[in-house]
Amino acid sequence: MNAPVSPVSRVWSGAGRRVHLQEVGTRDGLQVEERFVPTADKIDLVNRLSAAGLAKIEVTSFVSPKAIPQLRDAEIVLREIERRPGTVYTALVPNARGAERAIESRADELNLVMSASESHNLANLRMTRAQSFAALAQTAALARAAGVRVNVSLSCSFGCPMEGDVPEATVLGWCERFITELRADGVTLCDTTGMAWPTQVAALTAAFRARWPGSELTLHFHNTRGMGLANVLAGIDAGADRFDASFGGIGGCPYAPGATGNVCTEEIAHALALMGYDTGVDLALLLDAARCLPALIGHDIPSQLVKAGRRLDLHPRPADFEAIRGRALGR
Amino acid sequence: MNAPVSPVSRVWSGAGRRVHLQEVGTRDGLQVEERFVPTADKIDLVNRLSAAGLAKIEVTSFVSPKAIPQLRDAEIVLREIERRPGTVYTALVPNARGAERAIESRADELNLVMSASESHNLANLRMTRAQSFAALAQTAALARAAGVRVNVSLSCSFGCPMEGDVPEATVLGWCERFITELRADGVTLCDTTGMAWPTQVAALTAAFRARWPGSELTLHFHNTRGMGLANVLAGIDAGADRFDASFGGIGGCPYAPGATGNVCTEEIAHALALMGYDTGVDLALLLDAARCLPALIGHDIPSQLVKAGRRLDLHPRPADFEAIRGRALGR
Incomplete structure (x- = not known):
């Protein structure tokens, strides 16, 4: 019998x-806005995103309030949001002090960050990668002692805006250390400046999956x-099933x-739903959340879907x- | 022997x-601009696009100068551009009068248009689809008599903004009539308002290819x-190898x-080149052409690639x- 030709x-x-x-918008998006979004509005946004069915929400970042005043209310936001069963509420933490604050505020997960590129790590975090890794190990230990999940995000996994290509072996080498030495529960490969292309995504995802199924x-x-x-889609085809995105396309x-910046959550959710994937997302509620943004941040948002509506939102x-x-x- | 698992x-x-x-930008893009782009600049843009290696260029439209004054210089532009060997210079023609003008101006191909949706055809062309088809037959006969290629573009092939879904059988039924009755050299399936999604594209492309390989x-x-x-990409996977796009993403x-509106030529060319496809496009020249646009049309352009640069355009x-x-x- 011949195999069917697809x-x-x-x-x-x-x-x-x-x-x-x-969802990463309330962290990755709001942190770069000029305007401070009032704490009650941030809580409302996260609650809307929870209701919309996102699997995980990066609620905020426990950085220094002096460095990023836009997120100086991290504790209050993380404590006062409604927790939807099944949703993971994560927070970015840059150091041990941030980890303590996030754990106190009942984060389900700490998201730690370093870069695959030495230049980007130095320019962005003012440490060598080796120094960053040592700091991550301390933070991860705090999380594990508190029974809190650890995710490590590797910036510039698909290229560095200063160095150019980052070898796949370098990326996988850091993943290896996150998984074996830090015992990370999850790893995020970040396309920090939009350098990834589908061929590379499929190859890197397949390589990751082959080593850590x-x-x-x-x-x-x-x-x-x-x-x-x-x-x-290239990532899905090669075995990935988790994607960060930002509502409204903010950031x-x-x-x-x-x-x-970030891919737009409602656009990805809309496309994947049309294609028959189960994202668990209620698109109408997600669009409602994105439509709150322009009034809160004081400018238009990149989301094409908010402008155009869903494909079957018909015109008279x-x-x-x-x-x-x-x-x-x-x- | 087992088949290799990919x-x-x-x-x-x-x-x-x-x-x-x-490339459709000099027609589909410029026709909706408020500002009239001077004829010499239009010729320069087409020459730049030719030099950049686009396979076909929809140079202009032979509509009534009263209806679309932005393209009232169609004859001069089409006559005075440099013709690059191998490039097909096409022009949109709405009727027999337009066909005569385009043929006189040495168009390589006439692009005729009707809609797969009765509502869209009436709203847009003020005729029923049957009336449009009869008019297309007259125009196609003029082209054939002059030895000029005929392409037929079917608007709303992936959905109608007023009616919603358009059955695949309706789309293929019109394609059948274009190919057998009009003896069209080519057919374009148009996603006029951005309703197509990859699953549908793959299915419709595969169905078209199965009937008319x-x-x-x-x-x-x-x-x-x-x-x-x-x-x-879904279209390529199902057997398509020709795509319209608009430089700068204009239109x-x-x-x-x-x-x-239109997908952005330089973004598609950049992505396909990274993926190892042979588009024949010189991306640097194409980006140069797109960078001319803001000064000519008086506003920013949608192209993300013009803003961000190519993936290896590094930063200090x-x-x-x-x-x-x-x-x-x-x-």
Whole structure:
């Protein structure tokens, strides 16, 4: 018997397969806004995102309030949000002090960050990668002692804006250390400045999955060069099922003024739902949350879907449609 | 012998396969601009696009100068551009009068248009589809008599903003009539308002290819809901190798103010080149052409790639980088 010939990849048909969408907008988006979003509004946004069914929400960041005053209310926000059963509430922590604050505020998970590129790590975190890793180990130990999950995000996993290509072996080498030495519960490969392309995504995801089939892997893409959704689909095809995204598409790219940052949660959710994937997301509620943003941050948002509506949000026929038809048929 | 198991689709690796990119910006983009772009600048733009290696260029439209004054210089532009050997210079023609003008101006191909949706055809063209088809037949006969190629573009092939879904059988039924009755040299399936999604694209493309393996098929996508590149890739995976796109991403969506229209040529070319497809496009020249647009049309353009640059257009390290490194290593 000949094997059936499938002309197209199975990636185009989700067939009910589960994809976890993880919201980063209240952290990665709001931290770069000029305007301070009032604490009550932040809590409302997170509650809306919970209700919309996101699998994980990066609620806030426990950085120094002096460094990022936009998130100086991290404790209050994380303590006062409604906790939806099944949703993981995570928080970015840059150091042990941040970890203590996040654990006290009942974070389900700490998200630690370093970069795959030495130049980016130095420029962004003012430490060598070796120093960052040592600091991460201390923070991870605090989390484990408190029974809190640890995720490690590796910036520049798909390229560095200063160094260019980052070898796959370098990326996988750091993943190895996160998984074996830090005993991380999850790893996120971050496309920090939108350098990932689908071929690379498929290859790196497949390589990660081959080495660590059971580890929780998240892919974090930016749409800086218009490849966001294509990269998500390449990741799915190679075995990834968790993706970060930002509602409204908020959060910029520091290296490209005016360019888009994070992929937009409602656009990814809309596309994946049409394709038959199970994201667990209630798109109407998610769009409602995104539509709150312009008033809170004081400017338009990158989301195309908020502007255009869902594909079957139809438009009325022109007011003179019957007259047009009558004239046409009278010819 | 077991068949080798391929974990990921071949679509992610172009492996030198040819994809034809067809530029529509000087027609589909400029026609909706408020500002009239001077004729000499239009000719310069087309010449730049020719030099950049686009396979086909929709140079202009032979509509009534009263209806679309932005393109009232169609004859001069089409006559005075430099013709690059191998590039097809096409023009939109709405009727027999337009066909005569385009043929006189030495168009290589006439692009005729009707809609797969009765409501959209009436609202947009003020005729029933049957009336449009009869008019197309007259126009196609003129082209054939003059030895000029005929392409037929079917608007709303992936959905109608007023009616919603358009059955695949309706779309294929019109394609059948274009190919057999009009003897069209090519057919374009147009996603006029950005309703296409990858699953549908793969299915419709595969169905078209199964019935007409040798016909020239173009897919015309809008990025209105962020699915443009993903739709291109789904089309490639199902057997399409020609795609319309607009440099700078110019050309809007009349149903969604502020939303993106056509997929952006330089973004598609950049992504496909990274993936190893052979588009024949010189990306540097194409980006140069797109960078001319803001001054000519008087506003910013949607292209993300013009803002962000190519993925390996690197950024300098911070001015105090060595000081940062020195302090870090001194710890």
